[in-house]
Amino acid sequence: MNFHVLTLFPEMISQGLQTSILGRALERGTIRLSAVNIRDYTTNKHKKVDDYPYGGGAGMLMQAQPVYDAWKAVSEQIRREKVGSGNVRVIYVTPQGKTFHQAMAKELAMEEDLIFLCGHYEGIDERVVEEIATDLVSIGDYVLTGGELPVMVMIDAISRMVPGVLGNEESGRNESFGNYLLEYPQYTRPEIWHEKKVPEILLSGDHKKVDDWRLEESLARTRKVRPELYEKWAEENQEYFIRKAKKEARARKKEAKRMRSGNE
Numbered sequence: 001m002n003f004h005v006l007t008l009f010p011e012m013i014s015q016g017l018q019t020s021i022l023g024r025a026l027e028r029g030t031i032r033l034s035a036v037n038i039r040d041y042t043t044n045k046h047k048k049v050d051d052y053p054y055g056g057g058a059g060m061l062m063q064a065q066p067v068y069d070a071w072k073a074v075s076e077q078i079r080r081e082k083v084g085s086g087n088v089r090v091i092y093v094t095p096q097g098k099t100f101h102q103a104m105a106k107e108l109a110m111e112e113d114l115i116f117l118c119g120h121y122e123g124i125d126e127r128v129v130e131e132i133a134t135d136l137v138s139i140g141d142y143v144l145t146g147g148e149l150p151v152m153v154m155i156d157a158i159s160r161m162v163p164g165v166l167g168n169e170e171s172g173r174n175e176s177f178g179n180y181l182l183e184y185p186q187y188t189r190p191e192i193w194h195e196k197k198v199p200e201i202l203l204s205g206d207h208k209k210v211d212d213w214r215l216e217e218s219l220a221r222t223r224k225v226r227p228e229l230y231e232k233w234a235e236e237n238q239e240y241f242i243r244k245a246k247k248e249a250r251a252r253k254k255e256a257k258r259m260r261s262g263n264e
């Protein structure tokens with residue numbers, strides 16, 4: 001996966017993503033990252049890239065020319081290095097976009113190249129956005145000073161869906177949102193900490209019981225904190241509730257039988 005980021009602050013992107021798991025993926029070449037400085041493409045002799053908005057209003061806007069030329073240079077470079085690759089998606093990160101989510105990360109992880117465009121100041125001249133952006137994406141309902149942090153968030157989420165980035169292939173799948181559920185609580189050594197003991201069942205070695213316990217914890221957590229996610233899961237997993245009801249009925253029957261035999 002090749003990430004290309006058009007930004008006024010390239011060092012923020014390259015420094016922000018070279019640590020830990022993504023740092024290792026970058027070293028290995030599982031993902032590649034190039035942060036392109038939009039300012040390098042301005043034709044203005046003072047290197048200016050912004051100007052006042054027509055119609056007035058607060059702040060400055062990024063001008064179309066440097067953004068367009070930076071995009072063009074990157075697109076041409078991608079085309080030169082690839083054989084017959086189709087149009088590369090250009091993701092403009094903006095609070096005006098659709099909200100980013102896990103399924104989007106998974107889908108974008110299937111692309112060979114992705115171009116991200118970071119706005120700054122009050123945004124970018126609409127005409128260049130219309131011309132080059134294929135997707136408008138936000139990371140949530142709050143306003144940030146620029147698109148760099150959102151881009152790093154998206155690149156992180158997308159990268160961990162790229163095969164080979166996570167050491168343990170399992171951890172990409174079996175986790176929050178992959179199946180609408182929040183993850184269950186986890187514990188590591190020591191067994192007792194601040195007088196709190198690790199739940200007994202996790203020490204039992206009974207994998208079936210551990211899995212059941214974890215699912216119950218996930219469900220309880222999700223239902224409490226994210227009821228809308230819980231409802232979605234419940235809708236798609238009705239057989240789980242049927243199985244559970246049957247199991248409980250069996251347990252009641254067994255208990256009743258035990259009580260009867262005890263009374264005899």
Ligand code: 6GU
Pocket residue numbers: 092093094095137138139140141142143144145146147150
């Ligand atoms: Cl993508 N950009 C900015 N500037 N602010 C945001 C955002 C993006 N997503 C949420 N807030």
